[in-house]
Amino acid sequence: MAVKSVTHLNFRGDARAALEFYQSVFGGHLAVVTYKDAGNVRDAAGADQVMWGQVLADNGFHVMAYDVPSGLPWNQGENAFFLSVRGETTQEITAYWERLSAGATVLQPLAPAQWAPLYGMLRDGFGVVWVLDVVSEY
Template sequence: MSISAIPHINFANGQARPALEFYKSVFDGDLLFHTYQDFGMPADAPDADRVVFGQVTTADGFVLMGYDIPGVQEPDFGKPGSTRRANGTTLTEQPMFVSLRIGSLEEATTLFERLTASGTVVEDLASSNWSPGFGIVTDRFGVTWLINVHEE
């Protein structure tokens, strides 16, 4: 059996395009997206210019997908729940994180710094019992990333 998991992030209130452009720059990837109009929605429909399919792909095979949830959501919809560290434990209201296993501390440091641009550091990138580098950041789009160095 061959399985691969690809994070697919659902963005509220038209945030998919700026988020995917941000991730393109963070991961040095290629960006592909299609709007609802591209798939047949009339051009004058309210969500026609929003992203129905978006994907960032890197040269080494990392893939991240996202799209705009149709319609207008409440102002707080899609806002990140709080994530914080207390007494050595991660406390959160979020249903999931994106965990990245990275081959070197240098690469991890670069990605961590890029993801923190206008984001919130939950736990600084530092050595841990299981890794030469582990950190947690919630980016400006409300996605929480666990950065974990896994040197082989």
């Protein structure tokens, strides 16, 4: 039996925009269910927010996200997690980096590292920290 782990991101009203952005970077299919779609509206202002959403791409990229309802506490925190994307070629990782870096803060420029042919870290416009690298044989 196989187990698959998928990163699930929590937002406060930005989940749809974040998922659309990640789809533009990695491709794939975007699926979104709002609180209204699910018949689970507790606050009219949040009816069109994302209750469940994901981007799933043929290249293996998969991320899920939702908007934390306004009645629940939420704090994005600082360095609570990193989302890691590992590719097989420098061309692949460079292309993702160039698209993800739109509106981002570069924390570690994309460059060769002792442990990888290419490594970089950035915080995107939604506050998510991404680590991108090329897989190497240790």
